[in-house]
Amino acid sequence: MYEKVLLWATPAFIALMLIECAIARLRHVGEYRLADAVTSVSLGALSTYVGVFARLVSFGVYVLVYRAARLATLDVDAWWVWAGALVAYDFLYYWYHRLGHEVNVLWAAHVVHHQSEDYNLSTALRQTSSSYLLGWIFYLPMALAGVPPQVFLVVSLIDLLYQFWIHTEQIRSLGVFDRIFASPSNHRVHHAVNDIYLDRNYGGILILWDRLFGTFQPERADVPCVYGTRDPLRSWNPLWANLHTYVALWRDAVHAQAWPDKLRVFIARPGWRPADVAARFPKAGFHLPLEKYAPPLPRALGLYCLAQFVVVLGFGSHFLAVEPVLGRPAAIGYFSAVAASLWIIGGLAEGRTGFVRLEALRLALLAALAFVLGPTAAAAAAVAGCLAMAVWLTLAGRALPVAAGASGRSPLAAG
Ligand SMILES: [Zn+2]
Ligand SMILES: [Zn+2]
Structure with missing residues (x-):
């Protein structure tokens, strides 16, 4: 509900x-x-x-x-x-x-x-x-x-x-x-x-x-709010957004020499790091003003991402509607496909060439699925839609070299 x-x-x-x-x-x-x-x-x-x-x-x-x-x-x-x-x-x-x-x-x-x-x-x-x-x-x-x-x-x-x-x-x-x-x-x-x-x-x-x-602070006209976190994500990738801090904590725990520190990493206040880990793997200090994350992205590819995002949200809504009558394996499969699509769109929006290839693969799988579920007029339209999208992706992806300097690499990045 x-x-x-x-x-x-x-x-x-x-x-x-x-x-x-x-x-x-x-x-x-x-x-x-x-x-x-x-x-x-x-x-x-x-x-x-x-x-x-x-x-x-x-x-x-x-x-x-x-x-x-x-x-x-x-x-x-x-x-x-x-x-x-x-x-x-x-x-x-x-x-x-x-x-x-x-x-x-x-x-x-x-x-x-x-x-x-x-x-x-x-x-x-x-x-x-x-x-x-x-x-x-x-x-x-x-x-x-x-x-x-x-x-x-x-x-x-x-x-x-x-x-x-x-x-x-x-x-x-x-x-x-x-x-x-x-x-x-x-x-x-x-x-x-x-x-x-x-x-x-x-x-x-x-x-x-x-x-x-004792945690109330009114907004002050002389101190404009600066939004974000002190350990910026610098990614549009929704899966990495969810994993980013867990991975950082895990790495600190693995690298800490003392066992109490390995546990303390998880219950300490954000920002605290074991001294030996902080010395070996220093992080950039936090200071204002923050430079907002904005990797360059060709306009055509940005529009492509937006169009795909709307389509995937449509599939997501369909997933929520039919999930109660799907068997558990089918529901997990449907969820995984939608989550993977969101991940690929996020990577594409960062202007990463590896994600263009992943997106092409996603379109091919989608067309193959429609083909298998067919033959109906809807399936034929879906295959044609995937082909049109593939052409759009190819044309939009050509402009990508301008985005080669995109910063903020994540372990979930494919290229
Ligand atoms: Zn809020
Ligand atoms: Zn909060």
Whole structure:
């Protein structure tokens, strides 16, 4: 149900992003960069698709604990149960989110939401695919307290959907609202890497939690927010975005000489590294201003990526719609194909020649699949579409040498 609601909400997300994009252009404030926005939406889509499988486990544990160990039985028809559950969820979200910034292994999951160096509604959709690993632990108190699973699911959706509108630079300050609720102004601070803004304003719906626990920082007119992370991703690749920090932690743990350090890497505050590892593999220091990641990309190839991205999102929506009636192996196969497509489009948007070859292979496999599923008019049209796309890719890919200097290589890069 969770993923279906997000799918239904997608047209509204897209409409609001288009309106914000138009306003930003008119005002020359918070203008969209296409590759950044596409990467954010790609990460949101991937997170939703992963949720189809992962939520079975994370929500399943909630239901198990609720059934086996709840200390009370709360009435699902009582309004105060819903209101109380929303406040309780928001309180637990505050701590989950705060620890997501203060503990490395949790940051490795949450970092995805912060990797955009822009700040607009697309940033809201930039969600991690690995929060399912540990996030569920933080909400078990609600299961123990007897909050019915359906109530938990709905309030968690409300908390997530509320946060969509606060990711914008088009709404400045809202006065007293900014001091009670999470808002565009105080959430801009949350996404900023400036010294005075770092690790502040964790609240999901209520910013009162931050004022209560000493993490509140109002936005200052004299300190413009600089968005991103202090260890920049410098990639449009959605899979690498999800793995980037885990890989960095793993490498540090492997290279650390002392065993306590190997474990401490995962629970230390982000930025902490074992002294011997930091000495052997120094990282570039953080300083402002940040140079935004923007590898050169031929216009035709950028348009090609956008067109393919729209097609893949269509397949992703189809996956969400048919997944309940697919067998598990078919669902995993379909998911893998969509995830691989998003990965290839990300690599292509970085202007990497190796990904042109991968994309050609992807088109060939797609045409072969349509051919096998045919013969119908739709299959014939799909094969013809793949051929047309292959021609477009070939022509667009020819301009690629200008992008040979693209920086920020990732281990998932194919060329
Ligand atoms: Zn955060
Ligand atoms: Zn945010």
